[in-house]
Amino acid sequence: MVPALRTLYNERFTNGKYQAFLDSLAREAGEAPAFRVAETPVFVPAALTSKLVQACEEIVEVILQPDFKTLTQDAIPPALKVPGENDHPHFLIIDFAVCRQENGELAPQLIELQGFPSLFAFQELMARQYRTHFDIPPTVDNFFNGLDGDSYFSLLQELIIGNHDPREVVLLEVAPHQQKTRVDFYCTQKRLGIAPVCITELAQEGAQLYYRHEGQQTRIRRIYNRVIFDDLVKQHALPGAYPDLFQDLDVEWITHPNWYYRISKYMLPMVHSSFAPKSWYLHTLPVIPQDLEHYVLKPLFSYAGQGVIIDVTAADIDRLKDPENWILQHKVQYAPVIYTPSGPAHCEIRMMYIWADGSPRPLLVHNLARISKGQLIGVSNNNRDTWVGGSCCFFER
Template sequence: MIPAIRTSYNQQFTPAQYQAFLDGIAADTGVVPAFRIAETPVFVPAALGSKLVQACEEIVDVLLRPDFKTITKDAIPPSLKVPRENEHPHFIVIDFAVCKTDDGALVPQLIELQGFPTMLAFQEVMARRFKTHFNIPATLSNFFNGLDESSYYQLLRDMIIGPFAPEEVILLEIKPEEQKTRIDFHSTEKNLGITTVCLTALIQEGKKLYYLRDGVKTPVQRIYNRIIFDDLQQQSETLGEHVNLFQDLDVEWITHPNWFYRISKYIMPFIHSEFVPKSWFLHELPVVPADLENYVLKPLFSFGGQGVLIDVTPEDIDRIKDPENWILQRKVKYAPAITTPTGPAICEIRMIYIWQDGAARPVLVHNLARISKGKMIGVGFNSKDTWVGGSCCFFEF
């Protein structure tokens, strides 16, 4: 998206460089990615970067509303509420489509947001390997707010491990080695020194949790949570014996599971910004728009694009039995903004925030990108294309 840098990158690219890049990632993490990684990063021009930051800060302002917990009290399904919720999430991720205005200017449009961590460790590995194997100008950065590789990982250690010993903090997931994000678990273990633990391996004694570390029963003081709790609820009966995480346990959550639901597409109707598509809770929709083809219908409590109706009809709306659990959102038109040797591509940019305990506001730290040439943007939809997949951004400041 920075034309001169894009042209130079495409001209200098070779398949051998790309393979060396992938080999470097595998060497750094000890595992081969379970998803496709794109041949290119995204080069974000200063004007678009400024709009992305502005959009994020306008969203953060909503999160700072004194009544935020009140307006999101129905965001958490009653069966998924977990005790000991804290005052704010430790992680926030905000996803934007890259679009164009009528006059051709690049603009972000909000797609999704979550109070949940993302590929925090792996994204640094990917960005570093891009810089190692390709000619990425030193004037561009994958970090924000003055961070570099060293200070970024120190921030993650402070956030995730805090005052505890690394062995007392675990990354918790369901069947972690079956997850597509497992490369991030390996990167986290390597760079932070904590262990990835499957839910079924937890040991409970009273309100205390333990796990076996090299055969030694070790207390769990903090959980770096990577479990999505509606997934847990759906899989619960097939997991065999496991700790019930919905009870009051003597453990700290980084970040608490309730924030996944509070900060989600549920809050889109509360955000008023030129970078946020107009959205309504379906049960509060004043009138069905005449141009319904320009809207998308999304279930509130489904994630990863499941259940979304892209081509909405009045009959679809009439069939909804629980309109309070759906939002109607103005459709976003992705721009074919990335020029690749095999045709134009669209992209989403994820802005990654960390919110330390005691801080007045969360801080923007890193990013993630997804590049696609199809109708769907997720990395799982790009298996047959090239110059698509998971990626990262380098911003012009």
């Protein structure tokens, strides 16, 4: 999107450089990512960067409202509420489509947001390897707020591990070694020294949790949580029993599971911004719009794009038996702004925040990008094209 950088990058790109980049990713992470990594990063011009930051801060202001927990009390399905919720999430990720305004300028449009971690460790590795293998000038940066690789991981260590012994902190997931995001788990383990642990590896004594570390029964004092509890209750074939994580346990959650629901699609109708498409809870709509072709229908309690109806009809709405669990959102028109040797592509940009205990507001630290040439953005939907997949952004300083 920065024309001079895009042209130079495309001219100097070779498949040999790309393969060396992929090999370096796999070597340092311990294995190759289980998803496609794009041939290119995204170069974000300063004007768009400013709009992205503005959009994020407007969303943060919604979360900072004194009555935010009251406004989102119905966001958490009753069966999925976990005791011990803290004051705010430790992570915040906000996804935007890159679009064109009527005046031709680039602008973000909010797609989704979560109070949940993303690929915080792997994205640093990806950005660093792009710099190593391609011509990324010093005029652009993947970090925010003056951070670099060392200070970034210092913040993550303080947030995730704190004053605990790393052996007493685990990255918790359902079957972590089978997840598509496992490369991030391995990067996290290498950088912070915490092990990815399956919920079936947990043992419980009273309100305390344990796991075996190097053959020793080890107390868990803090959980870096990667479990999506909505998925957890759907698991029927896990090889082994596990503790009931919905009880009041003597453990710190980073971040607490309830925030995954409070900061989610449930929030979209609460965000009033020029960078957010209009959204409504379906059951509150007085009249169904006549121009449904300009809208998408999203289930509140389904994730990773599952269940989204892109080409909405009145019949789709009539069939719904639980309209209170759906939102109708004005359709976002992605712009084909990334020019690649195999055709133009569009992208989403994820802005990644951390929020330390005691801090008045979250801190923007890093980013993630997805590049696509199809109707669906997720990296799982772009395996047949080139110059698509997971990526990261470099923002003009």
